[in-house]
Amino acid sequence: MIIDAEVHLVGSGWVRGKYVMAAARAESAKFNLAHKKNVTPEEYLDKYMRPFIDPYADKMVQDMDETGIDMAVIWNVDWAYAHTGEPRVSNKEQNKIFAEIAKRHPGRFWPLFAIDPRRPDAMEQFREAIEEWGMKGLSLYPAAGFYPDDPVCFPLYEKCAEWRLPVVVGSGGGEAHWQHSQPMYIATAAEKYPEVTFVMAHCGLESSEQAQLAARLLNNVYVDISMRQWQLKMRPQRFYDWLRDLIDETGVWKIMWASDWPSQENIVPRREWLRAFQEPDTDLEFTSEEIEIILGKAAQAVFGIPD
Numbered sequence: 001m002i003i004d005a006e007v008h009l010v011g012s013g014w015v016r017g018k019y020v021m022a023a024a025r026a027e028s029a030k031f032n033l034a035h036k037k038n039v040t041p042e043e044y045l046d047k048y049m050r051p052f053i054d055p056y057a058d059k060m061v062q063d064m065d066e067t068g069i070d071m072a073v074i075w076n077v078d079w080a081y082a083h084t085g086e087p088r089v090s091n092k093e094q095n096k097i098f099a100e101i102a103k104r105h106p107g108r109f110w111p112l113f114a115i116d117p118r119r120p121d122a123m124e125q126f127r128e129a130i131e132e133w134g135m136k137g138l139s140l141y142p143a144a145g146f147y148p149d150d151p152v153c154f155p156l157y158e159k160c161a162e163w164r165l166p167v168v169v170g171s172g173g174g175e176a177h178w179q180h181s182q183p184m185y186i187a188t189a190a191e192k193y194p195e196v197t198f199v200m201a202h203c204g205l206e207s208s209e210q211a212q213l214a215a216r217l218l219n220n221v222y223v224d225i226s227m228r229q230w231q232l233k234m235r236p237q238r239f240y241d242w243l244r245d246l247i248d249e250t251g252v253w254k255i256m257w258a259s260d261w262p263s264q265e266n267i268v269p270r271r272e273w274l275r276a277f278q279e280p281d282t283d284l285e286f287t288s289e290e291i292e293i294i295l296g297k298a299a300q301a302v303f304g305i306p307d
Helices: 017-035 041-052 058-067 080-084 091-104 122-131 151-163 183-192 202-217 229-234 236-250 270-278 288-303
Strands: 003-007 071-074 109-111 138-140 167-170 198-201 221-224
Touching (some): 058 270, 122 151, 138 151, 202 221, 202 236
Parallel strands (some): 198 221
């Protein structure tokens, strides 16, 4: 089974305009460097971002079928509470949409509940999402401006321990307040709650050595390796060196393949990102067992996904 361990679906009215334009500025800059283009943020938004709007995930399922991906772990990002204000489709409504998408496409999506823990009704929403909507875990995005080891998060972690649910935490650089997402703070939370499985999304990005150390030393810390597409595109051998080192240092069962779709799709399409693992273009050795674990078995174990 091939599992994309991090996918973010896109719908109209899910984020505010200033967030969209900030994303377009950042993504167009990377796109221009990677492809030697000179596309403006406005052009990038219209031509390269709007096509990803797919609120029912019908196009996503088609793409997964064509690419050979069996399942995707999905969640939204609660950026609105502290920064932009609630979009037209509220964070609660988006969580419910993700739960309904999993029911619309049985066996294709594993939905996680996403929230800013500072919301006054965070626990009430969490209970409803898990007990009534059937969501499968928790996702936090500290770059919204909170630390993952802040006591405001503890009630959520305690419920995850009770319900035996994993927690995915965005790690490394973010659009703002990137310092909140450093792996050291996630590791502190994981030490406090050893019975809870923590996943460092993006493997810490610029702080990947911190994430690697935490995954090696803490039994309950795992990483997904999304957003490494840029490295593969620009410095492929450096990417494979990094991946080989990550496997050797942390153990292959700590590592999950993920795309962070759609943010990297215009850098390296997901089909090519998958092929980079299935057919690695390097003299370094990666065993078929290692690749099979990274592409699906590790995610099955972490998220409790059945065969």
